Amino acid sequence: MKSDRHILVIGGGAIGLLTARELASAGAQVTVLERGQPGRESSWAGGGIVSPLFPWRYLDSITALASWSQARYPEVCAQLARDTGIDPEFTVNGMLMVAEDEVDTALNWAARHQRRLETVDATTFRELEPAAAHPPGTGLWMPEIGQLRNPRLLAALLADVQARGVTLRSETPVSGLRMRNGVCRGVTTPQGHVEADQVIVCAGAWSGELLSDLPTPPAVRPVRGQMLLFQTPPGTISRIVLEDQRYIIPRRDGHVLFGSSMEEVGFDKSTTEAMREELLALVHARFPVMREAPLVKHWAGLRPGSPAGVPYIAAHPEIPGLYVNAGQFRNGIVIGLASARLAADLVLERPPILNPTPYGWNAPRG
Ligand SMILES: Cc1cc2nc3c(=O)[nH]c(=O)nc-3n(C[C@H](O)[C@H](O)[C@H](O)COP(=O)(O)OP(=O)(O)OC[C@H]3O[C@@H](n4cnc5c(N)ncnc54)[C@H](O)[C@@H]3O)c2cc1C
Known part of the structure; x- marks a missing residue:
């Protein structure tokens, strides 16, 4: 069911597209704002191993996200291949x-x-x-x-989110947040303001810089x-x-x-x-x-990069309407599905798939 809620996703990498996919599947109106072309940065460059490297070296908070995603990747890649005709070639x-x-x-x-x-x-x-x-x-x-081919995953996700009604605006760099009465109500771009009910920053390595005016920006x-x-x-x-x-x-x-x-x-x-x-x-x-x-x-x-590789998947503690899903470090593909689902749960105020505390805005990491 379509909702009146308009959600802006900042960044069209794997994390932004997966998050947009979750939100659109729940009926939200979603717009992705991407500085360049979607899926051309870290998500394109990665190796696509669907596991942390030497997985025992990570905190349980990473294992939890990885395990949730690993259980679902075969099905998600099969769905993407079927619905978009682009096969991410998930291979065990x-x-x-x-x-x-x-x-x-x-x-x-x-x-x-x-x-x-x-x-x-x-x-x-x-x-x-x-x-x-x-x-x-x-x-x-x-x-x-398993492993998958990143450029194919990204191309399939792009086709999939558009089929789900997500609006994608390329060449649209976000330069700042729009605040009204202490609430985040959109963003500023060179092409003008974009209004929204909620904003979720999925700008990968640039997320810390984009939010650097806040008292506690994510350490990405x-x-x-x-x-x-x-x-x-x-x-x-x-x-x-x-x-x-x-x-x-x-x-x-x-x-x-x-x-x-x-x-x-x-x-x-x-x-x-x-x-x-x-x-x-x-x-x-x-x-x-x-x-x-x-x-x-x-x-x-x-x-x-983020401290101990623990991503920020959180609502801002003091600014209603502002969320982040960034800092997946070396594991953005393997933990991407769970990160996106958890972020959507927070934005849509649904029961979360996992305890969100370790990924909080100001949670201790490492
Ligand atoms: C060499 C390498 C190997 C890797 N191998 C693996 C692996 O095997 N398995 C694994 O799970 N992970 C791997 N990773 C990590 C994984 O690729 C990343 O964690 C993941 O891609 C991060 O996704 P993202 O969407 O957050 O970032 P990105 O893909 O970088 O996307 C962020 C997007 O935000 C956009 N953006 C930035 N600022 C703005 C702005 N102001 N306005 C609008 N848009 C903006 C950017 O243009 C970009 O498109 C690897 C990474 C690298 C570099």
Whole structure:
């Protein structure tokens, strides 16, 4: 049922589009304001692993969002493929990890959260990923982990939200909030004011900067990640493999991603020769077969970094009408579905899917 409530979503990345999708599905009138073109920033640049890296290293508040989303990704991607004709290619090919010092911690975490996580010896590691040059004595294996292709997810989401009646305004940078009697009633853009009943900021790495006039803006900052893309014959690499914060991701069609860097360089989104060489040396050492693979692309994206990676999914404590859903850091895809649903629950004053306290505007993080 359509409601009279008009909600502005600021930012057309994965978080903004997923949030708009939830709100529109509940009957709200939704407009997404996007500074550039939707889905071209961090959400486009990411690897699309539908799991936190080394998931036991995260707080339970991240695991809760990840678990909720992971249970729903297969169905959501199938729906998007069916309804939009754009398949995000959600694929379960499992995640192998090298973290020999953390085996006990990982197993305890998996038992506590009822996740499938197994130890594998070097022979099994090699069977699972024959291209890995140096299988560890004991590896960790999560066979149920999936991945998706970010540009396809974004294109499908864009088509999906428009089919649900969401208005999308590209090339519309928001420069500030419009306040009336202490209540947020819209935003300011170079094209004029846009009025609304509620505003939810989903501006990724730019969310802290956009809200920097508030006494307590969310502590969201850009963290650059550089990524390499190769072309290989399909099947050259079989699994997602993680080691020392670097990972390889094989796509169905033989494209292979290797990344990514973690750089605190402000809003500088350029790629560097030095990081290209570093990533190339690592991928060649760990997967010698990749020496034959042509490098087809090198890019960088700005993750929305936050303390301990805990996102801000909250109503402003003192400004009615103002909400935030940002700071998903390295996990915006895997925790995106739950973040969007929780944000919509708060905006629409529905019972929340999860306890929202850890993601509060002023909640302690880490
Ligand atoms: C190299 C790399 C690898 C990654 N790998 C993974 C992974 O494997 N799995 C995973 O789960 N996550 C991964 N991530 C993290 C994930 O991509 C991010 O957490 C997620 O994309 C954040 O989504 P977002 O919508 O908040 O931000 P963005 O996609 O950056 O979108 C924010 C949008 O807001 C717009 N905007 C900003 N300011 C304004 C304004 N003033 N007015 C209007 N619009 C504005 C921007 O133009 C942008 O389109 C990775 C990230 C990178 C960079």
